[in-house]
Structure formats: structure tokens, C-alpha cells
Amino acid sequence: MKSIKVVIVGPFNAGKTTLVKTLSEISMTHDVEVTSPQERAKKRTTTVGMDFGIVNIGEGYVVRLFGSPGQPRFSFMWRVFMPGTDGVIFMVDSSDREALPEAAREFARARSTFSGLPMVVAANKQDVPDAMPPEVVRFVLDVPSTVPVIPCVATDRGMAWRVLGTLLEEVFRVNRIQV
Ligand SMILES: Nc1nc2c(ncn2[C@@H]2O[C@H](COP(=O)(O)OP(=O)(O)OP(=O)(O)O)[C@@H](O)[C@H]2O)c(=O)[nH]1
Numbered sequence: 001m002k003s004i005k006v007v008i009v010g011p012f013n014a015g016k017t018t019l020v021k022t023l024s025e026i027s028m029t030h031d032v033e034v035t036s037p038q039e040r041a042k043k044r045t046t047t048v049g050m051d052f053g054i055v056n057i058g059e060g061y062v063v064r065l066f067g068s069p070g071q072p073r074f075s076f077m078w079r080v081f082m083p084g085t086d087g088v089i090f091m092v093d094s095s096d097r098e099a100l101p102e103a104a105r106e107f108a109r110a111r112s113t114f115s116g117l118p119m120v121v122a123a124n125k126q127d128v129p130d131a132m133p134p135e136v137v138r139f140v141l142d143v144p145s146t147v148p149v150i151p152c153v154a155t156d157r158g159m160a161w162r163v164l165g166t167l168l169e170e171v172f173r174v175n176r177i178q179v
């Protein structure tokens with residue numbers, strides 16, 4: 001069984017853990033109570049360590065998903081995830097305009113940390129009324145034209161699969177894998 005390693009990064013509250021749970025047959029997540037009032041205003045728990053999931057995609061391949069914590073103080077974890085990474089999903093909460101400057105900084109950092117690797121941006125929470133459409137997310141985060149921005153609702157299996165599938169197509173293309 002061959003395995004593909006996908007890392008999911010993005011700011012606090014973007015929906016990374018939700019995506020891993022939706023996609024994965026087996027998932028392991030570790031969320032604990034948040035400690036800061038700003039974070040508590042958004043949600044009560046946050047990922048510490050990492051999320052892990054496994055998706056069987058057939059043809060003798062499994063995808064191992066590694067979801068990173070979103071709090072900036074854990075950003076050193078990106079380097080821990082780095083070895084062996086085949087592709088990266090950058091998630092952003094498209095409904096949270098206040099968090100966008102931080103999301104743009106995180107995106108720039110993700111591009112430099114994972115430079116040269118296949119990447120897609122998941123414009124998450126498209127079900128929230130007034131969520132920014134993917135084209136606006138692309139503009140605000142300054143996403144280069146080579147990186148797809150995919151509309152996402154992390155709880156929706158079809159949409160979650162489209163995000164992963166788009167990334168995998170690129171992973172297969174750059175590694176010259178035919179499936
Ligand atoms: N409406 C809506 N809510 C979502 C969606 N995806 C995630 N959520 C909610 O957004 C909140 C954050 O989701 P998480 O999956 O915990 O986000 P995270 O990126 O793992 O957060 P951290 O690990 O704390 O950085 C939770 O309350 C989810 O239920 C979505 O597509 N739409």
C-alpha cells in the first residue's frame with residue numbers, strides 16, 4: 001500500500017479538524033479548551049498537537065491527513081509536519097472578514113514553508129450567508145494563479161472530497177503517477 005501525505009494548515013477556526021473528520025475513515029483529533037477570550041468568542045476548543053486521518057482512495061493508495069493546530073504559538077509544528085509532505089491544503093474561513101489579514105499572513109508563510117509542493121486553498125464555510133466567494137478569497141490572500149481556490153463546506157462530504165481530489169490530481173501529476 002502506497003501512501004500520500006497531505007498536510008492541512010490555516011488559521012484558528014478555519015475548519016481543519018472538521019475537514020479531517022469528514023474525509024477520514026479513521027480519525028484522531030485532540031482538541032482542548034481555548035484559553036483566550038478572543039478565541040472563546042469564536043469557539044470553545046482548539047486543536048493541540050495535530051489531527052490525523054486516513055483515507056483509502058483505491059488503486060493501492062492511502063492518503064494520510066495531518067491537520068495542524070491553528071493557534072499562532074503552534075506554528076512551529078508546520079516544520080515538524082514537513083518531511084515527506086506530498087501536498088498541502090490551506091484552509092480559510094471565508095465568512096470571517098476580521099480574520100483575513102491574519103489569514104493572508106499565514107498563507108504567505110505557508111507558501112514559503114511548503115514552497116514547491118502542490119497546494120490548494122479551501123475557501124471554507126461557503127454555507128454561511130455572506131461568505132466571500134472563492135474569487136474574493138483568492139484576491140484577498142493574493143493566491144497565485146497556479147494554486148486552485150476551491151469552495152468548501154467542511155461538513156459536506158462531496159465538497160471536502162473535491163478539495164482533496166483537486167490536490168491529489170496535482171500530486172499525481174507532479175509525481176508522474178498514473179491511476
Ligand atoms: N458553517 C460552517 N461551520 C463550519 C464549517 N467548517 C467548520 N465549521 C465550524 O467552525 C468551527 C471551527 O472548526 P474546526 O474544525 O474546529 O476548526 P480548526 O481549523 O480545526 O480550528 P483550530 O484547530 O482551533 O485552529 C467549528 O465550530 C466547526 O463546527 C463549515 O464549512 N461551515
Ligand SMILES: [Mg+2]
Pocket residue numbers: 016017018046047051067068069070
Ligand atoms: Mg483544529
